[in-house]
Amino acid sequence: MSRIKSDKVLIGENYVLNSNSQNLKEACSKYNLIIEKAQMKAKQIIDEANNIKLEANTIKDEAIQILNKTNDDASKIIEKAKNDANEQSQLIIKKAFEEGSKKGYEEGKIEAYNDVTKELEDKILNVDNFTKSLFDIKKKIIRSSYVDILELVVLICEKITGEMFKNNDDILLNLIKEASLKLTSENEVIKLITNPKMYERLISISNRIKDEIPKLNNICIIEDNNVSCDGVIVESLSCRIDATLSSCIDELKEKLFNELKNTPDETIINDFENG
Numbered sequence: 001m002s003r004i005k006s007d008k009v010l011i012g013e014n015y016v017l018n019s020n021s022q023n024l025k026e027a028c029s030k031y032n033l034i035i036e037k038a039q040m041k042a043k044q045i046i047d048e049a050n051n052i053k054l055e056a057n058t059i060k061d062e063a064i065q066i067l068n069k070t071n072d073d074a075s076k077i078i079e080k081a082k083n084d085a086n087e088q089s090q091l092i093i094k095k096a097f098e099e100g101s102k103k104g105y106e107e108g109k110i111e112a113y114n115d116v117t118k119e120l121e122d123k124i125l126n127v128d129n130f131t132k133s134l135f136d137i138k139k140k141i142i143r144s145s146y147v148d149i150l151e152l153v154v155l156i157c158e159k160i161t162g163e164m165f166k167n168n169d170d171i172l173l174n175l176i177k178e179a180s181l182k183l184t185s186e187n188e189v190i191k192l193i194t195n196p197k198m199y200e201r202l203i204s205i206s207n208r209i210k211d212e213i214p215k216l217n218n219i220c221i222i223e224d225n226n227v228s229c230d231g232v233i234v235e236s237l238s239c240r241i242d243a244t245l246s247s248c249i250d251e252l253k254e255k256l257f258n259e260l261k262n263t264p265d266e267t268i269i270n271d272f273e274n275g
Helices: 021-098 101-165 167-178 197-204 208-211 243-261 265-274
Strands: 191-194 219-223 229-233 240-244
Touching: 021 229, 101 167, 101 243, 101 265, 167 197, 167 208, 167 229, 167 240, 167 243, 191 197, 197 208, 197 219, 197 229, 208 219, 229 243
Parallel strands: 191 219
Antiparallel strands: 191 229, 229 240
16 A cells, blocks of 8 residues: 655755764774675676676677588588589480480480589579578577677676665666656656655655755655565656666667667678677
8 A cells, every 4th residue: 555654754954963983983884894795796797797798709609600511511512513413414425425326416415405404403493592591590590699698788787787776876866867857747746656665765865856856846755565676656647757777777678679670681690790
């Protein structure tokens, strides 16, 4: 059940820090501990990203090896077709010549030419179909590699931004600020709907929200378990805007995959081979 705790939003109050030396030491110690944990987590994420990049390069190398081997096979098929055609042509001509008469020789020569021509045309057609199939396989392998790489990029982005969001109120403030730009109304009460776990955090930056975002001078913070813990929903009388980190990443992911989908196959293959 959503509830409004506007009595916890303090406007214009002055807060005085305790100057007790022991409290300051404890605060500094906690701050240093948080910094150390953040640095360790950042190093872990970077190591994971490097491993993922190594896996992506391995996929690319394997795909190139498959394509090179297939090209070699196609060249061997064409060369064998030519050699087989020449051998059969010589055999048919020799047989016709041995049968005797000039008429038989000429007829045999024509028959040999027609047979060899038809067989060669069939082999060339088969090679052409094989080449087209090879190109289709090549496209699928390369597109699949790009899809895998994009998935890895999004995964890394989610991990890094998720960790930063936990300890950086500026990211939350920027999400709210971006959402406020889409509001069309002025001087009305704006609802910030958030998960109960985010409530106290929003209360702590409520004065900053009012100071830095004039449109949100009159705000009402509401708890809702259906909202994720990575942002808020900004709601006015005229619109409702999702200002969560996950929605931003989903929007970025959709743009990246749409761009990949609309990129011509030739462009993707050239970028892959020249990259």
